[in-house]
Amino acid sequence: MxxxxxxxxxxxxxxxHVRYILMAEKKKESFExxxxxxxxxxxxxxxxxxLDLLDKLGTVSEDEVVSWIMTCQHESGGFAGNxxxxxxxxxxxxxxxxxxxxxxxxxxxxxxxxxxxxxxxxKDGSFSGDMWGEIDTxxxxxxxxxxxxxxxxxxxxxxxxxxxxxSCKNLDGGFxxxxxxxxxxxxxxxxxxxxxxxxxxxxVDKDLLGWWLxxxxxxxxxxxxxxxxxxxxxxxxxxxxSLIMIDRVHxxxxxxxxxxxxxxxxxxxxxxxxxxxxxxxxxHTYFGVxxxxxxxYPGVKAIDPAYALPVDVVNRIIFTK
Amino acid sequence: xxxxxxxxxxxxEEAASDAKATKLRSLQSQxxxxxxxxxxxxxxIELSTKLxxxxxxxxxxxxxxxxxxEDRLSRIESDQNLVKSILDEELNVVxxxxxxxxxxxxxxxxxxxxxxxxxxxxxxxxxxxDKFQRLDSRNFHAWNYRRFVVELxxxxxxxxxxxxxxMISNNFSNYSAWHNRSVLLSxxxxxxxxxxxxxxxxxEEYDLIHNxxxxxxxxxxxxxxxxxxxxxxxxxxxxxxxxxxxxxxxSIILSGPGYLNGSSSNFTTFCSESDSFPLILYFDQAVxxxxxxxxxxxxxxxxxxxxxxxPVSNKNSQISCVWVARLKYFSSKPCEYKxxxxxxxxxxxxxxxxxxxxxxxxxxxxxxxxxIVKDSQEGTVSWTDGFDIWDAQSKxxxxxxxxxxxxxxxxxxxxxxxxxxxxxxxxxxSDSKIGKLSLxxxxxxxxxxxxxxxVKGIHYEEILQLYNDLMALDSSHYQYYKDAHSxxxxxxxxxxxxxxxxHLFRYRDVNNLVCLRLNNLSLSRIASVEKxxxxxxxxxxxxELHSTEGLEAMQLLSCLNLSHNxxxxxxxxxxxxxxxxxxxxxxxxxxxxxxxxxTTRYLCASPLxxxxxxxxxxxxQKPGMGTKYWDAYFVLxxxxxxxxxxxxxxxxxxxxxxxxxLQVVPTLVWLDGQKLGS
Numbered sequence: 001m002x003x004x005x006x007x008x009x010x011x012x013x014x015x016x017h018v019r020y021i022l023m024a025e026k027k028k029e030s031f032e033x034x035x036x037x038x039x040x041x042x043x044x045x046x047x048x049x050x051l052d053l054l055d056k057l058g059t060v061s062e063d064e065v066v067s068w069i070m071t072c073q074h075e076s077g078g079f080a081g082n083x084x085x086x087x088x089x090x091x092x093x094x095x096x097x098x099x100x101x102x103x104x105x106x107x108x109x110x111x112x113x114x115x116x117x118x119x120x121x122x123k124d125g126s127f128s129g130d131m132w133g134e135i136d137t138x139x140x141x142x143x144x145x146x147x148x149x150x151x152x153x154x155x156x157x158x159x160x161x162x163x164x165x166x167s168c169k170n171l172d173g174g175f176x177x178x179x180x181x182x183x184x185x186x187x188x189x190x191x192x193x194x195x196x197x198x199x200x201x202x203x204v205d206k207d208l209l210g211w212w213l214x215x216x217x218x219x220x221x222x223x224x225x226x227x228x229x230x231x232x233x234x235x236x237x238x239x240x241x242s243l244i245m246i247d248r249v250h251x252x253x254x255x256x257x258x259x260x261x262x263x264x265x266x267x268x269x270x271x272x273x274x275x276x277x278x279x280x281x282x283x284h285t286y287f288g289v290x291x292x293x294x295x296x297y298p299g300v301k302a303i304d305p306a307y308a309l310p311v312d313v314v315n316r317i318i319f320t321k
Numbered sequence: 322x323x324x325x326x327x328x329x330x331x332x333x334e335e336a337a338s339d340a341k342a343t344k345l346r347s348l349q350s351q352x353x354x355x356x357x358x359x360x361x362x363x364x365x366i367e368l369s370t371k372l373x374x375x376x377x378x379x380x381x382x383x384x385x386x387x388x389x390x391e392d393r394l395s396r397i398e399s400d401q402n403l404v405k406s407i408l409d410e411e412l413n414v415v416x417x418x419x420x421x422x423x424x425x426x427x428x429x430x431x432x433x434x435x436x437x438x439x440x441x442x443x444x445x446x447x448x449x450x451d452k453f454q455r456l457d458s459r460n461f462h463a464w465n466y467r468r469f470v471v472e473l474x475x476x477x478x479x480x481x482x483x484x485x486x487x488m489i490s491n492n493f494s495n496y497s498a499w500h501n502r503s504v505l506l507s508x509x510x511x512x513x514x515x516x517x518x519x520x521x522x523x524x525e526e527y528d529l530i531h532n533x534x535x536x537x538x539x540x541x542x543x544x545x546x547x548x549x550x551x552x553x554x555x556x557x558x559x560x561x562x563x564x565x566x567x568x569x570x571x572s573i574i575l576s577g578p579g580y581l582n583g584s585s586s587n588f589t590t591f592c593s594e595s596d597s598f599p600l601i602l603y604f605d606q607a608v609x610x611x612x613x614x615x616x617x618x619x620x621x622x623x624x625x626x627x628x629x630x631x632p633v634s635n636k637n638s639q640i641s642c643v644w645v646a647r648l649k650y651f652s653s654k655p656c657e658y659k660x661x662x663x664x665x666x667x668x669x670x671x672x673x674x675x676x677x678x679x680x681x682x683x684x685x686x687x688x689x690x691x692x693i694v695k696d697s698q699e700g701t702v703s704w705t706d707g708f709d710i711w712d713a714q715s716k717x718x719x720x721x722x723x724x725x726x727x728x729x730x731x732x733x734x735x736x737x738x739x740x741x742x743x744x745x746x747x748x749x750x751s752d753s754k755i756g757k758l759s760l761x762x763x764x765x766x767x768x769x770x771x772x773x774x775x776v777k778g779i780h781y782e783e784i785l786q787l788y789n790d791l792m793a794l795d796s797s798h799y800q801y802y803k804d805a806h807s808x809x810x811x812x813x814x815x816x817x818x819x820x821x822x823x824h825l826f827r828y829r830d831v832n833n834l835v836c837l838r839l840n841n842l843s844l845s846r847i848a849s850v851e852k853x854x855x856x857x858x859x860x861x862x863x864x865e866l867h868s869t870e871g872l873e874a875m876q877l878l879s880c881l882n883l884s885h886n887x888x889x890x891x892x893x894x895x896x897x898x899x900x901x902x903x904x905x906x907x908x909x910x911x912x913x914x915x916x917x918x919x920t921t922r923y924l925c926a927s928p929l930x931x932x933x934x935x936x937x938x939x940x941x942q943k944p945g946m947g948t949k950y951w952d953a954y955f956v957l958x959x960x961x962x963x964x965x966x967x968x969x970x971x972x973x974x975x976x977x978x979x980x981x982x983l984q985v986v987p988t989l990v991w992l993d994g995q996k997l998g999s
Contacts, residue, residue: 031342037349038379048415085381132387134430153406153931171552172545173502180468182461182500197921199930201671202607202638208548212797215541226459227496227541232323247868247893247920251804253797266327283377295917299645302917306929311917318928 010262012292013270014299017285018056021047024282027240032281035163040082041072045094046286052101052310053289053301062102070093072109077109077116078130088130089120093142100313110150117143118155127179132319136177140170141190145307148197162200162319167193173208185216185225185238194284196306201246205284210248213239222275232274233264233284236291241305244294254295259297261288348372352382361389370414372486376689377418377425386411387434397882411435416449423453433469446470458488459497468501478505478514495531498510499546510553519553520735526550527739529745534750538753542655547759554739555766560608560672562664562682563642566854566877569684572728572939573598577652579693588689589855590832591877596687597647599876599901600628600662604849607673616646619661622688624649629880633873633899640673643874658688683728700830701964702905704860704882708826708836713818733770737811740767751787761787765809767971768816800845801867814839815849834879836859845887847871861886862907868921873899880884880905884966889916892925892952896957907966909993914972919952950981957985966993 023046027033036043044065051057072080072095074218078087079095092113099105120128120143125137147153167179168191174183175191188209195201216223216239222231223239236257243249262285263276271280272288293303302311330338352372355365366389369382390407397403411436436443447470453463471481482505488498501558506526509517516522527550533543567573567589573591575598591598602611611630618625625648630643650658662684664670670678744763750756764780764787771777788806792799814820827833836858844864850871858880859872866886872878873896881903886912888894897903926932953972966984967973973993983989983997990997
């Protein structure tokens, strides 16, 4: 993208987003924060990854974050969304990802965390989110991503895990939570991501899925998550990363999408919302910045579409150790 | 926050919000204390109810309630009424949580968990769902829960199909209902349920979907269902052999490495350094199980009894459209062999959907072994001169085998009729995007189906025009139509010997290599490779290609020109790793190194995708280089290139990269036109 066109469509107010993220962390007493209290681990991942993409990870105290993460670990090896909550695979991945950002995987008992994740695999190859048995392809992605970062993928039956994901493939080329469930962009990211991380993308119908995904872009330039739904900044991540993994991202209009994301910024107080003029939150701030990264927006570090971590972090983990 | 307006809150709102926050925090900390101390008194349970009413997403509270239920159930002895009242209470809590947040994963799962205890009145569930689904007909949690209840109650698929009928007739703009319909219908069709015969059901479904698409052509709800129906109409489940090399009735010339004495014949000449030549099978869909027991070879060529068949795909996969085996021969003395290849006589070749290749097929070709007159020299291959026009006859090219089998395998009549009916119908809608796109797809499907040479190929111009129109009409998806346009164009070029001949040449300087020149055609995508298996030299320069996906099938390829395209990374060249004959590669003037996003990062076998790989000396000695140029490393190290052109890419040009290339490709003689070591 040329710099003139980005001028016309407004700029990424990176400094304001950084301030917004650092402030949000301090506003623990608001109702919104209390409602989100149980998923603070996810929030930390969204906020810290955004900071890293904007090259500002150095502004937070690494020791403080890392020691808080470790207080969320349960004796089973899994991590909770916050201190005192129950462990769940959702928060285990976020914890591992944050430690990866700080190059601190080595403080983990890798065997223990891996056993927790591997222990959630079911006979049919699917994964439960925790001991209570909810099954969803989101958890398949999480397990595979987590174990790939820890380099312990051999602890699970990868072939069965892949077969289960493929059994959730629909006739529109997309994927749902369980066999027969409707395709949804977030779920597609999980399934395509899991297949990418296991070298199994040949099992995706790339042209069929690519058409479904590129048709998520509407007139506003924003992407929706399912046919006939409203656009939302978070799909900039789910749809774009999926399109990139199957090499079909050229099928959408990137400039229009950049403009849509920039239009969702709160230019005064920082943060990004789902749609223009809605209230901002950390989730959409992350997905907006990550989306811009996938669109090669200047000044934002490259993010890996499958690991959902900055490319330099992934390359460090995969290629150098 | 999803769908909440951005505005500064007023002081009184802020005060109210603070009060709410204080109340919620106190509930949470009391709840947490109960949870940790395993207190399951009525009062403690009631506190978790209050918490979940305000915040249904507090997952630990749902976990706590499950523990509490188990605790209470363990204390009562088989009192069915008491069991029921305990479980009913849980269902009530879920219901009020869902009223607060219809999308709460935790609430829906809790309901499933309660029902799986088996004491609840499941009959109520469908009634409750009807109520919920009327309020939000696209809620995928509700649809998923519906499928769960249907399975639990053994409700018939026909009844559920009727439910989708009702939902669709109420409002056709319901993608969720169409989706569920495709799931139910494919299951009913697959098991040949009463009245569910494709040639009867599919035309009926076309009528239903027309109502939706014609009512509002811009509404996407029916688009994908229509494409699925088209797929059901044209595709047969059983895998078929599309083409092979050598092809049936053909003659080939084999030799050792070097130059032949005036090999001016029309036959393909194959020189091998290893005294073997590839036998290529191309199927219409990915299959597994190709082996020396499922494919038998009758040949006078000794030493080929236990032929090893390899899928031409990434190493994790044992299924592929393309399979190759290497047949041994002796290049030392001239002679002639007849080879007969038979498939399908014993079962074992199976598609990824589990269908068996069943129609027996055989093909015969002749191999002439010629002597070489002189050794090959290390000259460069030029892409500008040395080409003779090749007046190819159809027997020299790859005749396709699929149509005969297709006719034998399926009832073509109703399929052809259905497509013609659709073509007629969508011509009426050809001013809209979906009308044009559907028409283009239908005409392509029709082209693939007809065997009458007199009318075959007449639709290509119209299809190309439709895609041109679409590029202008829907510019956001310009490249989607552009790719489709390239695909149709290549179908057109390869549709007859005549049109293909215009692009075919023989390269004089190297044993009259068969060369296909498709340069300067603004191609953005490669297609029709199954018809090009005999090509040895391929010029794709000055196009808009960004990947070489598909070229892996062209096992005879020894020279490839991709200069002046849009290749962004080495990982986009991953398919070339399968080309064991490739010696000359030109990727100069592309975009390698220009972009921070690599769209083929995961389509390339590497440690990123947990693919197996063996670390070699370069990887061990220069791990840093392996990271910096990781994709170049993984692709180049599998190629035995003699001539390589990379200039005009951002990545190239510095000494570091050049020395890296030399280490990874020790066979290299020419780099960017410079002879190495001179």
